[in-house]
Amino acid sequence: MTTRHGRPDAGLDAIMSERRRLINIAYRLLGSLAEAEDAVQETYARWCAMSPQQQDAIRSPGAWLTTVVGRICLNLLGSARARRETYVGEWVPEPLPGRTEWSTVLPGSTTADPADRVTLDESLNLAFLVVLESMTPAERVAFILHDVFCHSFAEVAEIVGRTPAACRQLASSARRRIRAAQPSATPAAQRAGVVRDFKRAWEAKDINALIGLLDPDAMATADGGGLATTFLHPIEGGEQIAHAWLEIAHRRPADMTFLERTVNGQPGLVAQQNGATVTVFAFDVAADRIKHIWVIRNPEKLHPWTPL
DSSP: OBOTTSSBOHHHHHHHTTHHHHHHHHHHHHSOHHHHHHHHHHHHHHHHHSOHHHHHTOSOHHHHHHHHHHHHHHHHHHHHHHHHTTSSSOOOOOOOBOSSOOOSSOSSOSSOOSSSSOOTTGGGOHHHHHHHTTSOHHHHHHHIIIIITOOOHHHHHHHHTSOHHHHHHHHHHHHHHHHHTOOOOOOHHHHHHHHHHHHHHHHTTOHHHHHHHEEEEEEEEEEOTTSSOOOSSOEESHHHHHHHHHHHHHHOOTTEEEEEEEETTEEEEEEEETTEEEEEEEEEEETTEEEEEEEEOOGGGOGGGSOO
């Protein structure tokens, strides 16, 4: 990285080193890696549009970048709600790929964090991101920046345009939503075992085994975005889901393979054809039963899953 004079600029390198952290924030706020990257790109464009004097006047460039990306995401969250009203079928957050197969024991947290704060790993869980979708944009920004990324309520207030006390209330309301959703505290190894048993039962077309692995009140939600064939409305009930998955097994193309992959850091499954990922399956597991399956087939959300 160089300055306009062609010399190395350690300050500019430091600015660019913030990119990964900004992507992490924006993804959790937006639920879309593509939108997160666009938001961060816009943030850097605004930095570069300033004069050197304006840049030098900013005491903490990292805090400035966080404030700007937070405001961009806050605006995007408002417009996203309107866009999703016309979305074909259900909208599910864009899944993040794991590049390798998961083993019986996954690294990371084995139980839910007992404190109010959540860890970065937990905040990537697709079930967690789905709960975030139920929050208002201001709640989501306040909660993610304070509880996940440890920013003060005074800093959050600069982004959402409210008082620190109001931001404290927003985060508190968000925490109640998280607690009401009862995130799974099942150890990683147990989750992995349940998902692997589900895969085996599915491939064996064993309807009884499938039913036994699904919570009686389980739900399956699919996201095709109108660009891929899938069920438009959630399937409710373990038996109904088992029969639907049995039908999928009977219609499975001969060249389709199912791989064990981490999805947002959790045990999941990936369907591939000719080397391309066509479906990602994410699971919410409680104890020894599957509570929710998310099926992501929208090809626009699967680009990161197919190696170039």
